[in-house]
Amino acid sequence: MDELLVVEGLRKFFATSRGIVRAVQDVSFAIRPGETFGLVGESGSGKSTVAYTVMGMYRPSGGRILFRGQDITMPHARRPLALKKELQIVFQDPGSSLNPRRSIREILELPLRVHRLVDGRRLRERVEELLNIVELPPDYAEKYPRALGGGEKQMVAIARALATEPSLLVLDEPTSALDVSIQAKIINTLVRIQKERHLGYLFITHDLSLMRNIAHRVAIMYLGRIMELAPAQVFFERPLHPYTQMLLSSIPVISEEEERLKPAKIVSTGEIPSPVNLPPGCVFHPRCREAWEVCRREEPGMREVEVGHLVRCHLYGA
Numbered sequence: 592m593d594e595l596l597v598v599e600g601l602r603k604f605f606a607t608s609r610g611i612v613r614a615v616q617d618v619s620f621a622i623r624p625g626e627t628f629g630l631v632g633e634s635g636s637g638k639s640t641v642a643y644t645v646m647g648m649y650r651p652s653g654g655r656i657l658f659r660g661q662d663i664t665m666p667h668a669r670r671p672l673a674l675k676k677e678l679q680i681v682f683q684d685p686g687s688s689l690n691p692r693r694s695i696r697e698i699l700e701l702p703l704r705v706h707r708l709v710d711g712r713r714l715r716e717r718v719e720e721l722l723n724i725v726e727l728p729p730d731y732a733e734k735y736p737r738a739l740g741g742g743e744k745q746m747v748a749i750a751r752a753l754a755t756e757p758s759l760l761v762l763d764e765p766t767s768a769l770d771v772s773i774q775a776k777i778i779n780t781l782v783r784i785q786k787e788r789h790l791g792y793l794f795i796t797h798d799l800s801l802m803r804n805i806a807h808r809v810a811i812m813y814l815g816r817i818m819e820l821a822p823a824q825v826f827f828e829r830p831l832h833p834y835t836q837m838l839l840s841s842i843p844v845i846s847e848e849e850e851r852l853k854p855a856k857i858v859s860t861g862e863i864p865s866p867v868n869l870p871p872g873c874v875f876h877p878r879c880r881e882a883w884e885v886c887r888r889e890e891p892g893m894r895e896v897e898v899g900h901l902v903r904c905h906l907y908g909a
Contacts (some may be wrong), residue, residue, distance in 0.1 A: 594621040595659065595759055595791040596645070602653035603637075603644050610867040614640045616815040618654070619893070622759065625785065627792040629806035629823070631799055635863065637815040638795045642761045645793065646680050658759070676706050679752035683764040685744035689736040695722075695747055696732040702754040721750040725780055742773035749780065759791040767796070778805060800842055803827050808899075811835050814866060814874045817893070821900040831902045833879045873905065881906060 603615040615637045622628045632638040643649045645656055647667030656664045663674060682688040689698055699718045703709050709717045719729045725746040736744055745765060752760055762781070766774040782805060785792060794806060802809050802823065809827075810820040811834065819832040830836050860878050864870050870877055876886040883905070891905045 593624075593659075595624050596622040596793070597657040598641070598645065598654070599657070600654035601641065601644060601651055601656065603640050603649055604652045607867065612866045613869065614815050614866065615644065618812075618815070618817055620810055620817065620820060622791045622793055624758065624791050625789040626807045627785065627794055627805055629794045629796060629802035629809040630812060631796055631802055631809060632812035633797060633863065635814075635866065636812040638812050639763055641812075642680070642763050642793060642795050646678060646761055672706065676755040677758045678761070679755060679757040679759075680761040680763060681745070681748050681752050681765045684768050685741065685748045686736070688748055689744055691736050693735075694732065695734050695736070695739075698747065699732070699751055699754060702751060706755050708755065717754075721754055724753060724784065725750045740773075741769050742776060745769065745777055746780065749777075749784075753784065757790070759793065761793045761795070763795045764797070766801075767798070781805075799838060811838065814864065814869065816874065816903060818875065818904070819902045820893075825897075825900055829900075831896060831900070831907060832904050833881045833906075834875050
């Protein structure tokens with residue numbers, strides 16, 4: 592299957608008064624049409640920076656981004672309009688991503704006008720179609736964001752992203768700011784839309800439990816690096832990296848069957864190092880129970896342990 596998005600050796604550094612922050616370092620992955628690729632990590636891991644760099648909101652410090660084989664490693668302003676139409680993003684906080692001074696109709700009409708997709712009478716019909724896709728009544732078109740709840744605002748944000756009929760959606764923690772009951776509705780809507788339209792999803796989240804249920808493949812990030820990448824079932828059943836095992840062992844479960852699938856309980860130790868002053872060797876070694884001498888002096892590369900299952904760890908050296 593042809594790949595929709597390919598990220599190769601992506602790097603993004605930020606200059607600060609304290610030094611250089613290496614937010615993203617040597618990140619590579621690909622997303623296929625109709626696939627949900629879950630990029631998971633703690634706060635500060637670099638996962639949202641990857642999303643914003645893919646969207647062109649940040650200029651990469653190195654590496655390449657390919658979309659349908661075309662190099663799009665450039666700022667958003669320089670990208671062709673046809674390319675912008677193909678890639679859309681849904682942000683974490685729908686309250687801040689919707690213009691409070693515009694009605695929902697105006698918000699949804701804007702991308703249709705910019706990309707000249709429809710006009711005249713058809714413009715009004717298309718807005719109602721978009722609301723119907725996310726299961727909102729047509730009369731919501733006349734409301735303003737302040738009149739909507741958090742879940743309804745996020746539905747509008749999803750409808751706006753779908754207006755240009757994209758091939759890839761970047762979902763930057765789209766449910767983390769919402770109540771649990773609303774989260775389920777948003778996720779079910781996204782899953783349904785993906786099946787209907789064969790969309791690719793880059794799903795950014797810190798919720799591993801969510802990825803177990805909806806992702807096709809999962810990658811775990813730590814201090815700007817992907818530490819492990821695998822098909823979702825393999826990722827949860829045979830985690831290899833000590834960091835992945837530590838995170839999976841801390842997931843709360845509600846049944847004995849789920850408890851059996853978890854790795855043995857691993858106590859998290861130490862603090863996440865500053866991204867300005869990274870430790871030598873493997874960045875995880877100060878917190879790793881399996882660390883040995885080589886981990887303290889040499890940074891491991893990504894190795895394919897089995898087909899599609901990659902890990903950045905000296906325990907799985909050649």
